[in-house]
Amino acid sequence: MAQEQFYGEISDAIVNLDEEKAIELAKRAITEKWNLLEVIEKGYGDGIRRIGDLWEEGEFYFKADGPKVFKSRFPNKGTIKLQRNQNFTSKADMNIWSQFKTVKVGREAVERITIILREQDHLKKDSTIAEEEYVINLPSKTQYVILQDDKEETKAKLRIQASRTRY
Numbered sequence: 076m077a078q079e080q081f082y083g084e085i086s087d088a089i090v091n092l093d094e095e096k097a098i099e100l101a102k103r104a105i106t107e108k109w110n111l112l113e114v115i116e117k118g119y120g121d122g123i124r125r126i127g128d129l130w131e132e133g134e135f136y137f138k139a140d141g142p143k144v145f146k147s148r149f150p151n152k153g154t155i156k157l158q159r160n161q162n163f164t165s166k167a168d169m170n171i172w173s174q175f176k177t178v179k180v181g182r183e184a185v186e187r188i189t190i191i192l193r194e195q196d197h198l199k200k201d202s203t204i205a206e207e208e209y210v211i212n213l214p215s216k217t218q219y220v221i222l223q224d225d226k227e228e229t230k231a232k233l234r235i236q237a238s239r240t241r242y
Contacts, residue, residue, distance in 0.1 A: 081109075082117040089122025097122075176213060184213040192222055192231055204229050214239050 081100070088096040097119070104114045178184045192205040205224045215237045223230040 078109075078117075082114070082121065085114065085118030086122040086125060089119060090125050178213050186211045186213060186237075190222055190233065192224075192229065205231070209235060211235055211237050213237050 081104075085097065085100045087093075088100060100118070101114075104111060104118075176184060176186065187208055187210055189206065189208045191203055193201050194204050205222050207220075207222055209220065217234060217236045217238070220233050220235060221230055222233055
């Protein structure tokens, strides 16, 4: 158990790019006369494999910027994990942005919201894949829009619904 925990610490140090800790653990393995081939395979090698897996796997999230008081991120915790060429389909509608606004009968109102699709990168700063501002007339019929990157490789279909409520 202690060996597996030690290998896990090494692997985590590699994934987190903690060079000092990786070196410290290597010195400890030498001092304590561990089987160095095993340390390399199960510790450092595992960390390198995990980094490779992160490059193959995209972790995406949506960021919505609305009025001054409203900002959100979906999912709030965690990410939507996608392998290369994999599609994400939610089992139920995801609510990225929601707002109640009072509009008097006969008057029109307009809301502007910016939706950003970002890719989470564990090794450096998250990158924006696609970003677009939508103008929503209140009330209006449900509309579907496609948010996509410049190369049209990553797309998200969004439903914009601005309906009246009884409240």
